[in-house]
Amino acid sequence: MLSFIPFKTTPTIEQTIEKAVGEKASRRIFYFNEIRERFLAWEVSPERQAEILRKKLFVASKTPKQILHLVDLILMLFNHCQSGFSDALMELKSIEQLITSLVLLKTCSNEAKKLAWLIKLLISSSESLSKIPVYAEEVSKVEMNAFRRDSWVPEMSLHDYHELENSIIEKYGNADKIAHIIETVDKSDDIKMIEKQRSEVKEVECCLMRDGNFLQEIRNSFYISEWPKYQITRMLDQIRRALSTIDCLLAALRSTSMSVTSSPSMSSERSYFNSDEARRTGSYDYSSGLEVYEAKKREVVEKYTMTRELEQIISVIDTTADVEVLKRQYAAVQELQQRLIEDAAVLRDFQRQLCPMASPENPLESLQTQTNTTFTAIENLMKTLEESSQQRRPSTTPQYSDEAPRTGSYGYSSERPNSDCELSEYKMNTEPIDMNTYLCPLCQRIFHSQRLLNTHTRLEHPN
Numbered sequence: 400m401l402s403f404i405p406f407k408t409t410p411t412i413e414q415t416i417e418k419a420v421g422e423k424a425s426r427r428i429f430y431f432n433e434i435r436e437r438f439l440a441w442e443v444s445p446e447r448q449a450e451i452l453r454k455k456l457f458v459a460s461k462t463p464k465q466i467l468h469l470v471d472l473i474l475m476l477f478n479h480c481q482s483g484f485s486d487a488l489m490e491l492k493s494i495e496q497l498i499t500s501l502v503l504l505k506t507c508s509n510e511a512k513k514l515a516w517l518i519k520l521l522i523s524s525s526e527s528l529s530k531i532p533v534y535a536e537e538v539s540k541v542e543m544n545a546f547r548r549d550s551w552v553p554e555m556s557l558h559d560y561h562e563l564e565n566s567i568i569e570k571y572g573n574a575d576k577i578a579h580i581i582e583t584v585d586k587s588d589d590i591k592m593i594e595k596q597r598s599e600v601k602e603v604e605c606c607l608m609r610d611g612n613f614l615q616e617i618r619n620s621f622y623i624s625e626w627p628k629y630q631i632t633r634m635l636d637q638i639r640r641a642l643s644t645i646d647c648l649l650a651a652l653r654s655t656s657m658s659v660t661s662s663p664s665m666s667s668e669r670s671y672f673n674s675d676e677a678r679r680t681g682s683y684d685y686s687s688g689l690e691v692y693e694a695k696k697r698e699v700v701e702k703y704t705m706t707r708e709l710e711q712i713i714s715v716i717d718t719t720a721d722v723e724v725l726k727r728q729y730a731a732v733q734e735l736q737q738r739l740i741e742d743a744a745v746l747r748d749f750q751r752q753l754c755p756m757a758s759p760e761n762p763l764e765s766l767q768t769q770t771n772t773t774f775t776a777i778e779n780l781m782k783t784l785e786e787s788s789q790q791r792r793p794s795t796t797p798q799y800s801d802e803a804p805r806t807g808s809y810g811y812s813s814e815r816p817n818s819d820c821e822l823s824e825y826k827m828n829t830e831p832i833d834m835n836t837y838l839c840p841l842c843q844r845i846f847h848s849q850r851l852l853n854t855h856t857r858l859e860h861p862n
Contacts, residue, residue, distance in 0.1 A: 419468065421468075435479055470513050470514050489522075515540070549620060555617075600645065649691070653691070725784075736771075739767050
């Protein structure tokens with residue numbers, strides 16, 4: 400007798416969304432991530448993705464308890480999905496449908512307020528829509544600082560976070576894959592094959608950066624001032640070293656293919672590329688090397704300008720009076736500064752190899768300067784808040800200690816000192832700060848670890 404064995408089917412996107420908005424908080428993040436990854440995989444078009452969410456929002460207007468979860472889901476996807484989804488969400492017709500859903504809600508509810516804030520965020524993010532007057536009173540009234548862009552993160556434990564991070568890392572497979580690619584291209588003379596391998600590595604880098612930003616925003620919601628170097632950062636370091644190696648090899652192959660008509664072996668051509676004799680005789684094609692370097696420079700600079708990490712950090716700093724939030728932003732700036740230093744070192748090596756006669760430059764210097772300024776501003780602001788707290792606190796109140804629970808109730812004023820003063824205008828405190836700092840004796844710049852100072856000295860003051 401034959402028995403019927405049901406097979407497991409993948410739930411539709413609509414079913415997964417239902418689970419995401421109805422599941423308990425600790426598991427919601429996993430459904431959020433599943434939807435994000437399915438949207439990034441283009442199971443359906445970005446236009447259809449936005450349409451599905453708008454319809455769900457319209458239906459959920461009858462059950463307001465799900466509205467917040469849906470708005471959080473849309474906000475997360477707007478921050479961490481592909482640009483096609485964001486563009487579809489910001490179309491005029493889409494905004495009108497979202498406003499229709501808003502009208503159906505009670506205007507005094509928190510759900511309506513957050514949906515109105517989301518609509519205002521979408522409008523302000525679009526150049527074409529920002530010029531159109533807002534014709535919904537609820538949208539025009541809500542302040543942009545009513546919610547934060549990372550307010551979509553659901554309640555979760557540290558265990559939940561590590562489970563999520565591990566599930567994201569697993570999809571990249573064995574880290575030895577990149578090492579194998581390097582070994583393969585290093586033995587090859589086929590430019591087209593190496594370019595194909597580079598495209599594959601570059602695609603992995605883009606995915607890692609996107610997942611890294613997603614996890615970073617989640618980590619920022621925890622009251623942990625400094626995280627250990629996490630798995631995606633280590634993988635990104637490996638990927639970027641691989642790209643640097645591949646780009647140098649491609650530059651060598653391209654230049655020698657143009658300057659040398661024939662040679663006994665590619666190994667001799669590669670050694671010729673690095674030889675002083677080639678540079679002295681002018682056989683090396685400097686114009687080709689310059690083009691490769693300029694392309695790499697644009698790629699690295701755009702990586703920071705597109706993500707606008709520093710701008711997002713500054714926007715949080717300008718609107719908070721919470722010391723724990725400032726500590727998390729301080730840690731984020733530290734990580735950003737380290738990545739800037741490492742990328743500047745990569746670019747410096749590129750320039751030395753590809754344009755040996757060019758004057759040294761650091762295209763990331765402006766960003767590094769802004770990062771150092773942000774460091775100082777956060778330190779001064781935390782010091783100001785602590786002094787304000789001590790002045791308001793009775794003399795019998797015990798001082799805060801590391802053993803005290805870090806729940807956010809520190810006695811700080813709810814009003815930020817100088818709250819009408821933005822970070823760009825914030826007056827820097829010239830008094831010494833109560834933190835370890837390392838001063839460069841050559842240019843008087845301040846760094847916050849010996850490692851950063853050593854790297855700076857090696858790059859900026861090689862002699």
